[in-house]
Amino acid sequence: MGQIFDKFQGKEWRRKQIRKITDKVFERVTNSVERANLTFEDLYIAVLLVYNDINKHLPGPHFDPPSKDQVRIMIQESDLNLDGEINHEEFVGFIQRLTSDTLIVVSQGLIVTLVVAPTIAMATKRTTEGVPGVGKLVQKLPNSVYASLVTMAVVMFQKSMQEV
Numbered sequence: 001m002g003q004i005f006d007k008f009q010g011k012e013w014r015r016k017q018i019r020k021i022t023d024k025v026f027e028r029v030t031n032s033v034e035r036a037n038l039t040f041e042d043l044y045i046a047v048l049l050v051y052n053d054i055n056k057h058l059p060g061p062h063f064d065p066p067s068k069d070q071v072r073i074m075i076q077e078s079d080l081n082l083d084g085e086i087n088h089e090e091f092v093g094f095i096q097r098l099t100s101d102t103l104i105v106v107s108q109g110l111i112v113t114l115v116v117a118p119t120i121a122m123a124t125k126r127t128t129e130g131v132p133g134v135g136k137l138v139q140k141l142p143n144s145v146y147a148s149l150v151t152m153a154v155v156m157f158q159k160s161m162q163e164v
Contacts, residue, residue: 018099022050022095022096023092025050026092029045029046037085037086037087038087039084039085040071040075043094047095051063051065054099074098075094078090078093078094117147117150117151118147118150120150122147125146
């Protein structure tokens with residue numbers, strides 16, 4: 001499934017979205033603390049803000065941010081100049097590593113919603129056209145409206161499964 005999404009520039013789109021979020025959050029945090037680099041506490045606040053933006057702006061399930069211990073371990077891998085603080089480029093790499101699994105889940109949800117659901121809708125429309133009582137109504141619905149209704153039902157089902 002990932003190959004299909006890659007053909008639609010999925011990886012590039014995700015990379016750009018995360019870069020926009022990362023740049024915005026880094027600038028916001030560094031401006032508020034009035035320093036060019038992030039300490040551990042600043043970094044953890046920035047991670048929380050990044051996850052908040054991901055949950056608001058990217059489609060798919062809600063993602064919980066990592067714990068402070070997980071961030072503390074990852075900061076050692078990301079602090080390339082070993083100064084105990086994270087600069088902008090180190091922060092970008094840190095967030096990319098941190099969110100790589102998150103974006104795979106988002107991609108799979110998008111594929112199901114945007115590709116599979118309309119295909120299933122058209123297959124079920126042909127099947128339900130022969131059902132007495134319902135068939136005449138389904139025949140009168142344009143394909144685009146029927147596909148949209150089924151896709152909305154799939155999205156609602158996905159959201160209800162996330163809440164469980």
